[in-house]
Amino acid sequence: MWSRRIIVALLGILVGIIDVAVSVWFPGPWAAVRSVLPFVIVLAVFSSRERAVTAAIAAGLVIDVLVPSFGLVTLRLTMVAFVIHALAQRFFSNRSLPGSFALGVAGILIDRALVFGVTTLAGAWTSRTFVTEVRVGWFAETVWMTAVMALSFFGVAALTRRFLPPVTRR
Amino acid sequence: MTGSMILPSRPSRRPVVPPPMSRRTWMIAALGGFALLLLALAGFVRPVREGLRAVLLPVVRLASSGGAALGRVLRLDPDAREANERVTEVEARLQSLTVDYVRLRALEEENRSLRAQAKFLGESGFASVGARVISRSVGFDTAAVTIDRGAKDGVEVGQAVVTDEGLLAGKVLTLGERTAVVLLVSDARSRVAAAPAGTNRLSGVVEGSGNGTARFTLVPQAIPLKENDVIVTAGTEEKVPANLVIGLVNTVDSHPTDPFKTAPIEPLAPLDRLELVSVIIPKKE
Numbered sequence: 001m002w003s004r005r006i007i008v009a010l011l012g013i014l015v016g017i018i019d020v021a022v023s024v025w026f027p028g029p030w031a032a033v034r035s036v037l038p039f040v041i042v043l044a045v046f047s048s049r050e051r052a053v054t055a056a057i058a059a060g061l062v063i064d065v066l067v068p069s070f071g072l073v074t075l076r077l078t079m080v081a082f083v084i085h086a087l088a089q090r091f092f093s094n095r096s097l098p099g100s101f102a103l104g105v106a107g108i109l110i111d112r113a114l115v116f117g118v119t120t121l122a123g124a125w126t127s128r129t130f131v132t133e134v135r136v137g138w139f140a141e142t143v144w145m146t147a148v149m150a151l152s153f154f155g156v157a158a159l160t161r162r163f164l165p166p167v168t169r170r
Numbered sequence: 171m172t173g174s175m176i177l178p179s180r181p182s183r184r185p186v187v188p189p190p191m192s193r194r195t196w197m198i199a200a201l202g203g204f205a206l207l208l209l210a211l212a213g214f215v216r217p218v219r220e221g222l223r224a225v226l227l228p229v230v231r232l233a234s235s236g237g238a239a240l241g242r243v244l245r246l247d248p249d250a251r252e253a254n255e256r257v258t259e260v261e262a263r264l265q266s267l268t269v270d271y272v273r274l275r276a277l278e279e280e281n282r283s284l285r286a287q288a289k290f291l292g293e294s295g296f297a298s299v300g301a302r303v304i305s306r307s308v309g310f311d312t313a314a315v316t317i318d319r320g321a322k323d324g325v326e327v328g329q330a331v332v333t334d335e336g337l338l339a340g341k342v343l344t345l346g347e348r349t350a351v352v353l354l355v356s357d358a359r360s361r362v363a364a365a366p367a368g369t370n371r372l373s374g375v376v377e378g379s380g381n382g383t384a385r386f387t388l389v390p391q392a393i394p395l396k397e398n399d400v401i402v403t404a405g406t407e408e409k410v411p412a413n414l415v416i417g418l419v420n421t422v423d424s425h426p427t428d429p430f431k432t433a434p435i436e437p438l439a440p441l442d443r444l445e446l447v448s449v450i451i452p453k454k455e
Contacts, residue, residue, distance in 0.1 A: 017226070021233035024306040025241030065222045066230060068307045068314040068351040131343070131351060134309030 005054050008043070012055035015039045016062030032140035036063065038148040040077050041107040044084040045100060045149075046156050052081035068131045076114040080107055097153050104149040108141055220347045227304070227348055231318055234304045238445050265335045265438055268415055272402055275368035276413050296411050298332075298448040299323050304349070306444075311380030313340075313354035313441060319449060320348040330403070330410040330450045337439040338362070338403060338414040339447055350449075354441050355416060356382045363407050364416055366393070367400040376401060376416055379434070382441055384417065386433040395422050401435050411450060 015035035023034050036059040044052035060074030067073070084107050092099040115133055135141070209215050301317035308315070319325050329342045331352045340354035341362070353360050360378035364386060365371055374389035386401055399419040405412025417437040424431035 017230055017233050020305045021230045022237030022240065025234075025237040027241060027245045030241075030244050061222065062226060065219055066226060066316060066349070067305050068316045131307050131312060131314040131353070131357075134307045134312050 005051070008051045008054045009058040012036075012039070012058030013062055015055075016059035019059070020063055020066045029136070029140040032136040032144045034141075034144070036060075036077065037080070037107060037111055038104070038145055040081050041084050041104055041145070042148065042152045044081045044107075045088045045103050046152060049081065049085040052085055053078055056081045067133075072118050076111060076118065079114060080110050083110055097150065100149040100153045101146050104145040105142060108138075108145055223346060223348050227318055230304050231302055234302065235445075238303075261440075262335075265337060265415075268400055268418075268438060269336050272367045272400055272413055272415050278368070296450050297453050298450050299325070301331075301350075301447050301449055303444050303447065308354070308442060311358040311378075313357040313360075313378065313380075313382075314343065315340075315352050315354065315444060317350050317352055317447060317449070318348065320346045320350050322347050323449075324451045325350050325449050326409060326451075328407070328409045329452075330414060331447050332414060332450060333439045333444070333447060336414065337437075338416045339439040339441065339444055341410065342449065352447070354378070354444075355384050355437050355439070356380060356441050360384070362410070362416065363404040364401050365404040366395060367402045367413070367415075369393070372404040372406045374430075376435065382437070384435050384437055386419065386435050387430065389431050389433065391424065391426075391429065391431055395419060395424075395431065395433055397421060399433075401433075409450075409452060414450075 019034050019036045023031065026033060039059065040052055040056045043055050056077035057074055060077040063073040084103055087106060088099075088103055092103055112135065115135065119133070299319055301319040303315045304318050305316040306314075317331070325342055325345060327342050327345055331339045331342060333339055338355060340352045340357070340360060342350050343353040344351045355362060355376060355378055357378040358380050360376075362376040363372055364376040365373040373393045374386050376384050376386050378384050386395075389395060397419055401416045401419060403410050403412055403414040403416065415438055417435040417439075420434045420436055422431060422433045
């Protein structure tokens, strides 16, 4: 439904603006409170691939346009959405809390690997000065992602019938 | 009563595994991405990018001011806040006194040399345009911010960016029509021609050391330098006026056998809390 895609895109733009203009001011470990990556991963795990990719593109465009660092964020987030959705559907189960945690951590690992790859390639291909993306520590980011995945899991379980087993008696 | 009770079964809640993307879809996606990359390299993406920035900028300005306020609240508990308010007050006094000191030394130097040769910020043909920091990438060895002024406002690459007190924060690194990226003096790639206050000649280079600090390097042994000396811009860069305060010398690392000495310096501009800055723009004749 196009209306839902538009809503997801608008939400993606909103979380992108929050990441670019609000979260960057948070001091110390609070800087781990980011919105875009958890939003994309939650959609990839608990919703559909199309919505996750839509959110990734919308949020990624906002970040690529405004943030001072060079990181091809749109491409990275889209790849994270694809990979996490594939893992959720075919490898992990998206019906278990530990599975959700594992997918969140996998999303962080994939994103960091892509940041490293983009930074290395950009450094090798261009001689001009570019600003590298700043990331917070592993522990803070993992704790925040775990909290988000847990809240999302319980929210989906409580508000939808998604995890209810089918009942048939004979 | 025998028999079985048959209840209508609920529709299955087992998620349907979506079919894998076809090879054709993958090829189209890959070609689309490659085409986008080519367009970006050719510069055709730039107008779209500037258009997006123009649309997002008002919202981002608002969000940034809110984020900065929230960051200030998160930074401190009430007791530490009071103590840091006093420290901030003292720091502001120090910054003001330092700027006055530099101007006084510059005036003294002017009186000693030919007056027609000396230029100050007000007389040197420089104006300034105010800007708000809308995004930051400040980490251990990276320090850059995005401001909401760009080429349309007269900003150019290499221009100096200062705080309200006139302390050097950094230089413009890249430019858009409505935004610019400023590389702060503590960034590892930052280089500023500098001199001790009052010497009025190029003495060395201030290089960023990361983590909010910098070093004054390539200083000849003959140049006198000691702790708490004020380091200012030398004025030898085309778009950076002279006597903009950079920071204070912490220590001096000097060996008689080395041709140059080095001094770690502490930038006086609050690089981790920049919100409002000014870009120094040469006046057009």
